[in-house]
Amino acid sequence: MTPQLPYADIVEIFRRFHEAEPEPKGELDHVNAYTLVVAVALSAQATDAGVNRATRELFKIADTPEKMLELGEEGLIEHIKTIGLYRNKAKNVIKLSRILVEEHGGVVPSSRAALQALPGVGRKTANVVLNMWWGYPAQAVDTHIFRVANRTGLAPGRDVVAVERNVEDQVPAEYQHHAHHWLILHGRYHCKARKPQCPTCLIRDICLFEDKTQ
CATH class of the missing domain: 1.10.340.30 (Hypothetical protein; domain 2)
Structure with missing residues (x-):
């Protein structure tokens, strides 16, 4: 399993996510x-x-x-x-x-x-x-978040509950509310399962993924 990133690196990851997309939104349409x-x-x-x-x-x-x-x-x-x-x-x-x-x-x-x-x-x-x-700081771990958390070293865990708890423990309080949206969107559009977009990744220099694509 990928080792855990230092806390300072995790803070920097979410600082960058926030700078790039201050108010990330879920992509499922709903009215209530x-x-x-x-x-x-x-x-x-x-x-x-x-x-x-x-x-x-x-x-x-x-x-x-x-x-x-x-x-x-x-x-x-x-x-x-x-x-x-x-x-x-x-x-x-x-x-x-x-x-x-x-x-x-x-x-x-x-x-x-x-x-x-x-x-x-x-x-x-x-x-x-x-x-x-x-608006609760609940962390919903889907396949995208599970992959990103383990691949990067941000919040590694052997199952979704372990990753969820690790995310809750590691993500700085000021970023907790939007954390799961940032991670889902990062996994969906950048840190893809088969063809991760490593060359243009926002956190490439911090990520611990050994098989970075060129």
Whole structure:
């Protein structure tokens, strides 16, 4: 496993990220906390762009759990059938919508435990919602962040929970809120899995990745 970068280098990485993009934004379209939960749940094993295409019309007619239940599972499927695993995702969205109505008065809870109790909502989804909607310094570790954290030495860990905890421990407090967006975008567009853009990388001189591309 890649060794841990010194704290001073981690501070410099996020200083550069902040300088290049002071206010990074998530790329999943949503209009409220509920549609954010749905969008993130639908994004598992799918691209944000693909999810956005599917939800563009969906969220015009079903932007609350009550409206989603009125639409029903088959109606939902018609909107999301271009997304992978759409049948199982549709079942989960309907189930989580019913739980939100029956147990939370139709309001998305701001607790990680309550969010993770919803069907189709794992730790990553819960952390995304906590971070993006309520501004909590929660670190949602997806494949991009897992790769960047381990490849660079920023927050190495053997599994996503270990990386999440390491990110939380290592990222300076002033950068915690936007950290997961910076890392996701860096992994998605620069530190790619197969063809990392090392020659133009913002943190090339700090990164510990041994197989830097020329």
